[in-house]
Amino acid sequence: MDSPVTPHHTTALLILNSNSRSGDTADIADGLGLLANNGIQVIQKKTSSAQQTVQHIEDHAQQIQLVILGGGDGTISSAAASLYKHQLPFAILPLGTANDLARSLNIPATLSGAFQVIVDNHRSRINLGVINNHYFFNVAHIGLGVKVTSELTPQVKKTWGVFSYLKAAFAAFKKSRPFRVALHVDGKTHYLHSIQIAVGNGRYYGGGNVVDEKSEIDDGTLCLYSLPPSTLWKLLSYTFFLRYGKHHYMQETFTVSGQHIEITTRKPKDIIADGELIAKTPAVFKVIPQALEVIRPSPD
Structure with missing residues (x-):
């Protein structure tokens, strides 16, 4: 349930990832002034690793009412377990390359717009995805998407920005191989031949691609698509459908949604979620509806 909350003397932990695309150049002085003028006291910390992010939250969990995460999707995802454990509300300063969450x-x-959202302080609860006991917000990949992530080096991100995903996709396709998979979705079994599987808790991945046009991060379900083995040129002809989550219009592409998904492959395959390698198949994907409270713009 969405709820506007008026902040009074809130203590917030701001964790700023200086390694994110804009984190080392972001000027947050004006934003911090805006927060202070609206009764939000900020404890500011820098992070350069997932472990540091978690440690900052653990160290301050008892004295704060809000966590502000300044970074990209990896930074935010690394905080998921601690946010859920302590049931801390969070807000985002989008300083990464993709900023899909x-x-x-x-x-x-x-930045000015994101700080204003924090001051407006409209809150709602969102889902959290789980893969073999690891949490994620956006989308998990097996196959082609994993290769794309490995091609997406920090240097490529810095140089190419949002176009880095397209550059990485071309390089990844040359290295990817088809695989066979068994899916068990809410009790139903499907056998597929795939080059790429994506499972989405959120709506966006890879710099604005949509996992499913019906997917929302507060809908209580996971959305999955599987691409059949194909040529690069055929995949390129489907760019519009891939970009806007219209996979069901693509020939032989498999789509399904559910709350409990088991994925098994003949050999263990890496699973990337929110840009980080977090598990291997076989894997169980679940969703925790209404798991976390987040500050976001009012839908009005």
Whole structure:
């Protein structure tokens, strides 16, 4: 249930990832002034690793009422377990390359806009995805998407920005191989030949691609698509459908949604979620509906 909350003397932990695409150049002084003028006291910390992010939250969990995460999707995802454990509300300053969770939540791309959202303090609860006891917000990949992530080096991200995903996709396709998979979705079994499987808790991945046009991060379900083995040129002809989550229009592409998904492959395959390698198949995917409270723009 969405709820506007008026902040009074809130203590917030701001964790800023200086390794994120904009984190080392972001000027947050004006934003911090805006927070202070609206009764939000900020404890500011820098992070350069998932472990540091978690440690900051653990160290301050008892004295704060809000966590503000300044970074990309990896930074935010690394905080998921601690946020859920302590049931801490969070807000986002989108400083990464893709900022897909911020996109799912309609958070402005500008720092000034994101700080204003925090001050407006409209809150709602969102789902959290789980893969073999690891949490994720956006989308998990097996196959082609894993190769794309490995091609997406920090240097490529810095140089190419949002176009880095397209550059990485071309390089990844040359290295990817088809695989056979057994899917068990809410008790039903499907056998597929695939080059790419994506399972979405949120709506966006890879710099604004949509996992399913019906997917929302507060809908209580996971959305899955599987691409059959194909040529690069055929995949390129489907760019519009892939970009806007219209996979069901693509020939032989498999789509399904559910709350409990088991994925088994003949050999263990890596699973990337929110840009990080977090598991291997066989894997169980689940969703925790209404798991976390987040500050986001009012839908009005």
